[in-house]
Amino acid sequence: MALFRSSNRNVFQPTAYGYSHRRRRVPRWLVLILTGIVLGAGGVLFLQKSYGPQRLTIEQSQLLQNDLNSANLDKQRLRAQLDARTDDVANSKATVSTLESKLQQSQKQIPKLKSDLELLIQAIPADPRGTNPGIRAIALTDANGELDYKILIMQNKEGNPTFTGQMQLRISGYYPSGKVATIETDPTDVSVDYYNQIQGSAPLPESFTPRHVTVLITDPDTKKLVASRTERVARQ
Template identity: 40%
Template sequence: MFGRSQRAVFKPSVYQPGKRQRRMPRWLGVLLVGMGLGAGGVLFLQANYGPTRLTAEQSEQLQSELNAANVDRQRLQTQLSEATAQRDAIESTRDKATTELNEARTRLQRAEQALAIFQNLIPPDPRGTDIGVRAGSFSRAPGKLSYQVLLMKDSKGNEFKGSLKLAVQGTYRNGRSGTVELDPIEVTLGRYQVAQGTAEMPEGFTPNAVRIQVVDPSDRQQAMRLYYVRG
């Protein structure tokens, strides 16, 4: 009865709840799991479907090829500029040539008109033949005879082909008369033709007159005139 009383120690019952342990919130776990899955998916896509990562050597090679491509592009740009300049120069030359051609055609047309007027003003051949000797000019020098002969065809049909013969009449130093026949000159006469040149004369021969004959291929005479030689 006087002994020390011992207080009974309280022991919780196994059925009684003790101190609650703190757990990670459920939403935080879901978030972390989602982040992990997302990162893994990104890595998977990059590894299987994304662009391949280049090594240092491949990067240097790619940079070298890019530099070469830039050099080629600059070279092609320079060539294009030169080709454009050449094209512009050619077009300018072509335009200038076209202008000059048009001017030449205009001058030719005017010359043809003037020639037609002169043709109408030139006296006809007195014989009145279709092919006529319209004009002749002869001048002598020591040992030489210069000549110009204008032949014309009145009709506008086919061209005439034949020969022009010049027979030079004159005297020698001893007073003897003579005739020097020059080599025939081929004639192709459409509307008109001018025969001109210089012929050598025999030594001591002085030309006084020239007989002009136009003959066809069968040697038939188509025109004839006589001109005196100027001193």
């Protein structure tokens, strides 16, 4: 009887309905990850396009490159100017140092020069009128319509109280017609410690030739004449 048995073997069926093919479903977690990646990439692209820097065209890139080159040239120019200014500052410092050295040397010579000047002043003859203060020396020059003057006023000794007064010039001369005239300048304030050299110029009338000048020094309170001296005008 075994010869008549079927050769087909019974195969185990997992279900009562027989064997069936099932599709495998994609895991939900993988779907969520892929969805997140897609959404994230889309968001990045959106933000970059909406708020990020725009891509430049070829012309814009060229303009940007030109601006960059110009900025580099300006930087080099400013650097050169800075270097030049730095050199100027260094040279100025060297000049200042040299001047300071010369100033110190000059200051050392001041006492000797002052002593020599004192000797020269003492050697100047006293005012012939013997007044105090006295007019020790006068230098007068007729220069192109003006009278240039240098006047040395000096007290008889050092340490006297400072003298304050007024000085006036009385100028005598003539015009081309032969007319003789005398003009007077406005009084000016003067002060003398031991000595004082006063220099300046006084305007003259047109075509007027000065010949003699009398220097008058008065007391401003009493209007009394303190000193006077007359000198001849030299011509250039």
